[in-house]
Amino acid sequence: MRIKENYQGRKVLVIGLARSGLAVANLLTIQGARITVTDEKSKRELINNIKKLKKGIKILLGRQNSVRLKNLVSEYDLLVVSPGVPQENPLVEKARKLKIPVVSEVEAAFNIASSNLHWETLSSPPVVAVTGTNGKTTTCELIAAVLRSNGRREVIVAGNIGTPLSGVVGRIRERTVLVLEISSFQLENVESFHPYVAVILNITPDHMDRHRTMGKYIQAKANIFKKQTEKDFCILNGDDKRCKIMEGKAKSQVIFFSSKRALRKGVFVKGKRIVSNLDSRAKVPSDRGELLVKHVRVPGPHNLENALVAIAIGDIFSISRSKIRRAIEAFSGIEHRLEIVREINGRRFINDSKATNVDACKRALETFPAPIILIMGGYDKGAPYRPLANLVREKVAALILLGQAASRIERELIGSVAIYRADGMREGVELSYSLSQPGSSILLSPACSSFDMYSDFEERGKDFKRWVKEI
Numbered sequence: 128m129r130i131k132e133n134y135q136g137r138k139v140l141v142i143g144l145a146r147s148g149l150a151v152a153n154l155l156t157i158q159g160a161r162i163t164v165t166d167e168k169s170k171r172e173l174i175n176n177i178k179k180l181k182k183g184i185k186i187l188l189g190r191q192n193s194v195r196l197k198n199l200v201s202e203y204d205l206l207v208v209s210p211g212v213p214q215e216n217p218l219v220e221k222a223r224k225l226k227i228p229v230v231s232e233v234e235a236a237f238n239i240a241s242s243n244l245h246w247e248t249l250s251s252p253p254v255v256a257v258t259g260t261n262g263k264t265t266t267c268e269l270i271a272a273v274l275r276s277n278g279r280r281e282v283i284v285a286g287n288i289g290t291p292l293s294g295v296v297g298r299i300r301e302r303t304v305l306v307l308e309i310s311s312f313q314l315e316n317v318e319s320f321h322p323y324v325a326v327i328l329n330i331t332p333d334h335m336d337r338h339r340t341m342g343k344y345i346q347a348k349a350n351i352f353k354k355q356t357e358k359d360f361c362i363l364n365g366d367d368k369r370c371k372i373m374e375g376k377a378k379s380q381v382i383f384f385s386s387k388r389a390l391r392k393g394v395f396v397k398g399k400r401i402v403s404n405l406d407s408r409a410k411v412p413s414d415r416g417e418l419l420v421k422h423v424r425v426p427g428p429h430n431l432e433n434a435l436v437a438i439a440i441g442d443i444f445s446i447s448r449s450k451i452r453r454a455i456e457a458f459s460g461i462e463h464r465l466e467i468v469r470e471i472n473g474r475r476f477i478n479d480s481k482a483t484n485v486d487a488c489k490r491a492l493e494t495f496p497a498p499i500i501l502i503m504g505g506y507d508k509g510a511p512y513r514p515l516a517n518l519v520r521e522k523v524a525a526l527i528l529l530g531q532a533a534s535r536i537e538r539e540l541i542g543s544v545a546i547y548r549a550d551g552m553r554e555g556v557e558l559s560y561s562l563s564q565p566g567s568s569i570l571l572s573p574a575c576s577s578f579d580m581y582s583d584f585e586e587r588g589k590d591f592k593r594w595v596k597e598i
Contacts, residue, residue, distance in 0.1 A: 129142070132237075136160035138202060142218055143209025144168070144188075147232040149176045150293035157297075158239060163203075165218075167193050197221050204228075207235050210287070210312035231316040233309065234294040238319060240299055249359045251323035255440060256307045258351050259328025259364075261487045262307045262433050264288050265425070265464050266328060269437040269455070271306045276454040277446045277466075280304050287313060304444075311347040321354040324377070324443060325437055326362045330369040331486035345369060355379035362439055364432065365390055378458045382443075384435040386428060394439045396420060401435065403442050411432055425460040427494035463588035465494060473565030476595045479572040480588030485510050485537050488519045488574035489518060495568040498524035500559045503550075505575030507532035512539040512574065519543045525562045527555050531579040551580070552587070556594040 137160050141152045142504050144166040152164050163185040171187055177186060177580075187196060199220045200206075206229045208219060222229050237254075246252040255270060257263050258283070267284050274282045279302070285295045286307035299305065307322070314320075324577060327348055352361045355378055363385035364370040374381045383393035384406060394403045401418040422433040434455055441451040460466065468476040479491045492499065494517070501523045513536070519526065520543040527547045528536055549555035559569045571591045581587040 137204045139163070139205045139207060140165065140196070140200070140203045140218070141207045141209075142166070142212045142216065144173050144176050144186075144236060145209055145211060145289040146176075146289075148207075148209040149179055149418065150291040151209075151232040151235055152184055153179075153181045154236060154239060154293040154296055155207070156184055163187060165196055189553075193218065200227065201225055205230065205235075206457070208234060208316060210310055210586075214315060217286075229316055230318065231313050233286065233292050233313045234317045234320055236296055237317075237321075240292075240296045240305075241319075243296070244299060244301065249355070252321055253280075253303060254305045254307060254322040254325070255324040256320075256322035256351055257326040257328065257436075258309045258310050258311065258314065258348050259326070260331045260484060261482075261490065262328045262429055263310075264481065265430065265461055266326070266433040266436050267306050267308045269433055269458055269463055270440050272454040272458050273437045273441040273446060273451055274306070274444060276441075276450040277444070278359045282306060284308075309351060311344055314347045314350040317350050317353070319354060320350075322351065322359070324360045324362065324375075324440055325352040325355060326440075327351065327364065327370050327373065328432070328436065329364050329367045329486070331484070348590065349373055351375055352377045352379055362436055362442055365393060365395075366432075368544055382401065382439055384432065384439060386432050386435065394435045394442075396431065396435075401438060403438055405439065405442055409485055418448060418452055418455070422456045424456060425458060427467055427490060429490045429494075430460075430465075463584060465491060466588070468592050471560070471595075471598055473567075474560065474563045475568045477568055477570045477572075478588045478591050478595075479570060480577070480584045480591060482572040482574060483573045483584055484508060485512060488572040489515060491570060491572040492518045492522055495522075495570060496565050497522040498564070500525050500527065500563050500567055500569045502527045502529065502555050502559055502569070502571045502591075503536055503574050503589075504529035504533045505573045505577050506530065506579040507535055508576055512536050515574070516540055516543045525559075527558055527562075527572070529555050529580070530575065532575045552590045553594045553597075556591065556598070560598055 139155055139160045141148050141160050141164045144164050152162050156162050165187045167190045197217050206222045257267050271282045271284045281303045283295050284306045285292050287310045288308040359379035361377040361379040362382045365385040366387050383390050385395040389395055399420050423431050463480040466478040468478050482488045499522050523544045526544045527549050529549055549558055577584050577587040
């Protein structure tokens with residue numbers, strides 16, 4: 128069911144007043160909707176965002192108001208939910224029973240952008256959407272770098288990456304290309320969201336505290352290509368069995384990427400070369416300049432995979448090989464993702480705070496040589512830590528645990544390595560240095576989210592860097 132784009136006078140309840148909720152509430156107000164925002168947090172906790180709300184928006188905060196609102200849901204024409212709001216939220220459940228539409232912030236913003244820019248007249252909206260368990264942010268920035276190298280169109284990066292889609296709708300012009308990072312939470316409530324290129328990087332267990340089963344998690348990811356047509360493209364990881372089975376569900380042209388084997392159709396690594404062999408329906412540039420693995424400067428085999436995706440998209444958008452190569456070579460990575468903070472007396476400190484799940488931590492451990500002093504822990508998301516045991520035994524000299532998940536991690540990894548506890552980041556950093564020796568890599572790769580100690584992974588990463596610089 129497509130939500131009509133004329134919001135003038137419509138009553139809309141926005142659930143959640145973090146970045147996405149704030150942005151969509153303001154956007155809908157501009158569109159003429161009558162907005163109520165609600166959040167179970169207190170005014171004190173949300174005061175900064177409250178100050179940024181446009182005039183006329185009704186605000187109901189605290190758990191007590193959420194309970195009261197349940198009896199008033201029938202008064203609203205539409206519910207817009209922030210990514211952090213689960214499907215089991217009582218307001219969401221009540222709205223569904225009453226057949227009141229429930230959409231994500233991404234869905235609402237996409238509908239407004241589509242209406243304002245008449246995207247319905249185009250064969251496909253100028254949107255590249257990237258999802259996956261790990262690598263989304265880096266891949267989005269790589270894609271943007273490749274698209275910008277052509278110099279013909281403005282490129283805006285938004286979504287889960289920092290600025291919500293609702294926050295950039297007013298900046299979109301006729302020749303804008305949107306590159307969107309999309310999480311599984313944002314894909315739970317989409318109906319008309321329609322990217323020209325949909326990317327699924329990988330699927331490994333994550334957010335089990337929210338989705339409960341891998342089946343539900345995979346289905347949320349698959350929503351990214353639900354509205355695509357045969358004129359669109361879907362890029363899938365040919366080395367990921369969960370991604371490969373999605374080929375049969377996509378109506379769009381499927382392109383695989385692989386760092387391990389040659390492909391009949393796709394982008395892959397062959398020796399030291401990167402080969403692009405897209406289907407003839409894709410616009411492949413006539414300039415066949417060579418792309419080599421060494422042109423990918425960011426460390427880690429997973430970042431080579433991310434580059435393969437960016438190269439595929441460069442080909443789809445008919446960007447020359449020479450421009451793609453220059454963009455890939457110039458890309459040095461982003462903050463909080465395998466970020467080299469500094470070297471002290473032969474010890475290298477690495478900030479990988481964005482590693483909020485086990486698979487991301489595994490990829491970080493595979494990137495750097497032993498000996499590694501690993502700082503792990505945070506808020507437990509429910510996935511097992513045992514898959515790390517062999518790699519920890521092989522490469523980690525000492526494991527320092529922080530946060531709520533520390534006890535569970537210790538139970539699952541005991542016997543693999545010497546394990547230490549730290550009460551906070553400062554103690555963890557100081558302990559890591561004392562346990563290290565010249566040639567060590569001291570790696571913050573938590574394998575957990577940050578919400579037990581920090582507002583987000585960025586705050587956690589900055590705290591790590593702060594104490595590293597104090598040494």
